[in-house]
Amino acid sequence: MAEPITLTGKDFSVLEVCAVATGRRVLMHTDAVAMMARTSKIIIEAAASGQAIYGVTTGLGPRVSEALAAEEIEAFALNTVRGRAHSVGEPLSRPVAHW
Helix, strand or coil, X not given: CCCCEEECCCXXXXXXXXXXXXXXXXXXXXXXXXXXXXXXXXXXXXXXXXXXXXXXXXXXXXXXXXXCCHHHHHHHXXXXXXXXXXXXXXXXXXXXXXX
């Protein structure tokens, strides 16, 4: 079995993306986890202060000037991801879809 790929938050090659897409196990380096925690704290503090953060506390694109209510933010984030998870036409084979 192939060695897992460790995400460091500093580098990630195209070959590693392909390996993960085809089932390679992924680990998070402790430095990457710490980096994510720091970033999350910055965003949470900025949002709590009322600062506009594109796509986090505001809408996207032409709705950038629309502020989201605090209770809308979580659902908005989920809907943003779901809204981009679609396609048209016949399904691609697994290797092509994961390339």
